[in-house]
Amino acid sequence: MASEIRVGNYIVLSDRKYTKTDEWVKVEGDIAIVGITDYAQKKLRDIVGVELPEVGREVKKGEAIVAIESVKAAADAYAPISGEIIEVNEKLLDEPETINKDPYGEGWLVKISIKKPEELKELLTPEQYAEKIQKEES
Amino acid sequence: MTEKRIPLLDVHRELGGNVGEFAGWTTVIDYGSIVEEHISVRKTVGFFDLSHMGRLLVQGPDAYRLLDKLVPRNIESPEGLMVGPTAFLNENAGFIDDVMPYNLGSDEWLVVPNAVNIERDLEWMRSWAEKLGYNVNIIDKTSEWAMFAVQGPRSVEFMKLLGVDSSVLNLRILHFKRNVRFEAAQATAVIVSRSGWTGEDGFEIIAGIGEAEKILRKAAEILPMLGGRLCGLGARDSLRLEVGFVLYGHEIDEETTPVDARYWWVFKPGPKKECVGCPALIEALRRGAKRVRVGLKFGKKARIVPRQGDKVYVEGVEVGYVTSGAFSPILNRSIAQAYIKPSHALLGLTVEVERRGRRYEAKIVEFPLVQPTSSPPK
Numbered sequence: 001m002a003s004e005i006r007v008g009n010y011i012v013l014s015d016r017k018y019t020k021t022d023e024w025v026k027v028e029g030d031i032a033i034v035g036i037t038d039y040a041q042k043k044l045r046d047i048v049g050v051e052l053p054e055v056g057r058e059v060k061k062g063e064a065i066v067a068i069e070s071v072k073a074a075a076d077a078y079a080p081i082s083g084e085i086i087e088v089n090e091k092l093l094d095e096p097e098t099i100n101k102d103p104y105g106e107g108w109l110v111k112i113s114i115k116k117p118e119e120l121k122e123l124l125t126p127e128q129y130a131e132k133i134q135k136e137e138s
Numbered sequence: 139m140t141e142k143r144i145p146l147l148d149v150h151r152e153l154g155g156n157v158g159e160f161a162g163w164t165t166v167i168d169y170g171s172i173v174e175e176h177i178s179v180r181k182t183v184g185f186f187d188l189s190h191m192g193r194l195l196v197q198g199p200d201a202y203r204l205l206d207k208l209v210p211r212n213i214e215s216p217e218g219l220m221v222g223p224t225a226f227l228n229e230n231a232g233f234i235d236d237v238m239p240y241n242l243g244s245d246e247w248l249v250v251p252n253a254v255n256i257e258r259d260l261e262w263m264r265s266w267a268e269k270l271g272y273n274v275n276i277i278d279k280t281s282e283w284a285m286f287a288v289q290g291p292r293s294v295e296f297m298k299l300l301g302v303d304s305s306v307l308n309l310r311i312l313h314f315k316r317n318v319r320f321e322a323a324q325a326t327a328v329i330v331s332r333s334g335w336t337g338e339d340g341f342e343i344i345a346g347i348g349e350a351e352k353i354l355r356k357a358a359e360i361l362p363m364l365g366g367r368l369c370g371l372g373a374r375d376s377l378r379l380e381v382g383f384v385l386y387g388h389e390i391d392e393e394t395t396p397v398d399a400r401y402w403w404v405f406k407p408g409p410k411k412e413c414v415g416c417p418a419l420i421e422a423l424r425r426g427a428k429r430v431r432v433g434l435k436f437g438k439k440a441r442i443v444p445r446q447g448d449k450v451y452v453e454g455v456e457v458g459y460v461t462s463g464a465f466s467p468i469l470n471r472s473i474a475q476a477y478i479k480p481s482h483a484l485l486g487l488t489v490e491v492e493r494r495g496r497r498y499e500a501k502i503v504e505f506p507l508v509q510p511t512s513s514p515p516k
Contacts, residue, residue, distance in 0.1 A: 045372065046173040048465040048472070049441020067494065069442045071172045071372060071465050074494065096441060100171075 005126055007133045010039040013104050017080075017120065018129035024104065025080045025123055027114070035108040036068070036077055036099065039133050044070035047096045052088040053110065059085060061119055066109050068099070077109055081119040087111040144189040145284050145347045146354055153358050153368060160371050161253035161387070163190035168370035173467045175373035179336055180468055180511050183290035183366035185357045186374055188335075192256035193279045193344060196247040196263065200272035205239055205247055208266060210396070210405035210413050217243030220312040220331055225396065225404040226262055227415025231422050232392040235259050236384065236404060240314060240331065248329070252386040256280055266414065283328060284350035286357075289340035289377075291512035292364045297341055299360045300353065306330050309341075311514035318343075323356035325349040336374065337381030337510035376464035379473055382433055382505025388446055388462040389431055389475055397422045398477070399431050429458065430483035433503045434491065436472040440498040444474040444491055451490045451497065457482040460491060468508045478502065 002015035012018070016026040022040035026033045041047065051067040059065055064076040065085070088110050092098055099107035114120070124132065143164040144150075150166045151157060158167035166187055169175060178184045196205060206213055209224040219241050226234035235255040240248040251259040260278060267274045288296055294307050301321025309315060314331030327345040334340050345353060361367055375385070384390050389399055396404045396419065409419045434444070444463030449456055463474035474491070482489075485504055490497040 045168060046171055046465070048443060071376065071443060072167075074443070074445070093441075 005130045007039075007130050008137060010037075010042060010133055011104075012037070012039075012126050012130045012133070014126045016104075017123035017125065019078070019080045019123060020132065021078050023077055023080050025120070027120065030114050031086065032081055032083070032112045032114050032120075033108050034077070034080055034110050034112060035103055037129070038103050040075075041100050041103045041107070044068065044072055044075060045100075046071045047099045050092045050096050050099070050109070052090070052092065053085050055085055055088060057085045059083065059112065079112065080123060081112060081114060081116065083112040083115040085110050086113050142190070144187055145281065146187060146189065146351055149351055149354055150187065150368075153354075155368065155370060161190060163253055165190050166370040168372045169368045172370070172372035172376065173465070175367050175369040176376050176467045178365065178367040179290045179338055179369065179373065179377055180508075181291070182364050183288060183292040183296045183361065184336075184369040184373065185296075185361060185366065186287040186289065186369050186371070187284065187354070188287050188342070189280075189284045190253040191285060192249070192251040192253065192259065193283050193285065194249045194251065194256070194260060194263070195277040195279055196249060196274055197245060197277065198272075198274040199245055200267070200274050201245050201247050204263065204267050204270070204272050204274050205249070206413070207270065208263065208414055209237075209239070210409045210416050210419055211403075212410060213239060213241070215241045217241055218313055218315070220314060220333060223403050225401070226259060227396070227413075227419060228392055229415060229418060231395040231397075231415045231418035233386065233390040233394055233396070233399075234262055234392065235386060236390060236401070238333075240329070242316070250285075254387055282346065283344050284347055286343040286350070286353065287335055287340060288343070289334065289336045289338045290366065291339060292366060293338070293340045293512070296357075296360060296364055296366060299363065300356060302330065306341075308515075311516055320353055320356070322360070323352045325352035325356075327353065332514050334510070334514055335383070336377035337383070337506060337508075337513075339512035339514045375462070376466060379462060379464045379475060380466050380468060380506065380508035381510060382475065382507065384431070384475075385462060395419065395422045398427045398429050427480050429477040430480050431461075432476055432478050432483055432485075433505050433507050434460070434463075434474040434476050434489070434500040435469070435503045435507060436474075436491075436498060436500045438471045440472055440500070442493045442498055443472055444493060444500075448474075449492045450476050450478060451492065452482055452487065457489065466508065473507050474500070
C-alpha cells in the first residue's frame with residue numbers, strides 16, 4: 001500500500017505524479033497509467049458514464065481523451081503526456097462507478113506509451129498536488 | 139445577487155454535508171452520494187433541508203381576497219389545509235411562480251414559493267394588494283424559520299421516533315398541524331404538513347432556527363436506525379424528475395403557461411373566471427399548447443446525463459429541447475424532461491438527444507417515469 005497525503009477528505013497517493021487538471025499518472029517502464037484523482041471523483045460525485053478513446057490514437061499532452069458524465073457535471077480528462085493510447089479500461093463502460101470506488105486502482109482510465117519522457121518532469125509531485133487542492137478548498 | 143445561505147449550513151457541514159450553490163443559495167448539495175440518498179428516499183426515508191424555499195406570511199382582513207385574485211384555482215378551504223400547488227400567473231398566463239398556500243385560519247395564510255422567486259413573489263403580492271387597495275400585511279419569514287422535508291415509505295416511523303404524537307402521524311395528504319412537539323428532540327415546530335415533494339409519502343417541518351437545529355441533530359441520529367439518510371438537493375432533483383414534477387427556471391417560467399407544462403394542479407378542477415392570468419389561461423386552453431412537456435427515457439447504454447438546453451431531434455429534424463435531466467438510480471438509466479412541438483409530442487416516439495456533439499436515443503414517455511413506493515393517505 002503506497003503512502004498517502006490527506007487533504008481534508010481527499011487522498012493523494014505518494015507513488016505517482018499529478019496534473020493541475022486532476023489526473024494522476026503512474027509510470028511503469030515506458031508506459032504511463034492515467035486516471036482521475038480522488039479529489040476529482042469526489043467533486044464529480046456519482047459517475048454514470050465514460051467515453052473512452054480508441055486504442056492506437058496518438059494524443060498530445062493536454063488533449064481531451066476521456067469524457068466523464070456524472071450526476072453533477074460533464075467533464076473531460078486530459079492527456080497528461082503525449083503518446084499513443086495502448087490500452088483503455090473497458091470495464092468502465094459497464095461499471096463507471098468503479099472510478100468513484102477506486103480512483104487510483106481499478107478505476108484507471110487509459111495507458112499511454114511515453115513518447116517524450118521529459119514531459120514527466122513537468123507533472124506535479126504529490127506534495128504540489130496536495131497544495132493545489134488545499135488552495136482550491138480554502 | 140447577495141449571497142444567501144441556509145441558516146443551518148454549518149450544522150450540515152459538521153454532519154458531513156457537501157455544500158454548493160442552488161438558485162442563488164449556498165446549501166447542501168449532497169451527503170457524499172446523490173445516488174445512495176436518492177435510493178434511501180424510495181426504499182426507506184430521507185431528510186432534506188429545504189430552507190432555501192420561501193416562507194411568506196400573508197395576514198389581514200383581505201388576505202384571502204388577495205390570494206384568490208392571484209391564483210387560478212379555488213382556494214376556499216378549511217383552516218389546516220394546503221391548497222395547492224397553484225401558481226401566480228402573469229397576464230399572459232405565464233408562470234410568475236408555482237406556490238403552495240397554507241390556510242392558517244383567522245385571515246392568515248402561509249405561501250411557500252420557489253427559492254429563486256421569493257423577492258419577486260413578495261413584490262408581486264404587494265403591488266397587487268396596493269393596486270386593489272387591499273388591507274394585508276405580508277411578512278417574509280424565510281430567514282427566521284428553517285424548513286425540512288421527510289420523504290419515503292418509512293416517514294411515519296421516522297416521525298414517530300422523533301416523538302411527534304399520533305394526530306401528526308395520522309395527518310392526511312395536504313393537511314397540516316401547528317405547534318407540533320418533537321419530544322425526542324425536545325423541540326417544537328411551527329408547522330408540520332403532509333405532502334410529497336418527491337412523490338413519496340412524507341412531511342414538511344417548519345421551525346425556528348434553534349428548534350430546527352435540535353430536530354436536525356436528532357434526525358441525523360435516528361435516520362441510520364431506519365436505513366435512512368440525510369439528503370442534499372442533488373437527490374431531490376433526480377427524485378422529482380422520476381415522478382415528473384416541474385422546477386421553476388427549467389420546466390416553467392414567464393413564457394410558459396400551465397397548459398404547455400400540463401401542470402393541471404395549479405388550476406384544478408378548472409380555471410376560475412376571475413384572477414390575474416385567468417382570462418389568458420382560458421384563452422390558452424382554447425388555443426391549445428404551443429409546445430408540450432414530456433418525459434424522456436434513455437437506453438441503458440446511453441451513459442450520459444442530459445442537461446437543460448440539449449436539443450431533441452426526430453429523423454434529423456429539431457423538434458424540441460431538454461429542460462432538465464438526471465440519472466435515475468431506480469431505472470438505472472438517464473431520464474429527462476423536454477418540451478416537444480405538439481406535432482411530435484407522441485408517446486412512444488423514439489427521438490435523439492444531442493449531448494456534446496453526439497446523439498443518443500430516447501423514448502417519449504408519460505409521467506411518472508417511476509411509480510413512488512409510498513403515498514400520503516388521502
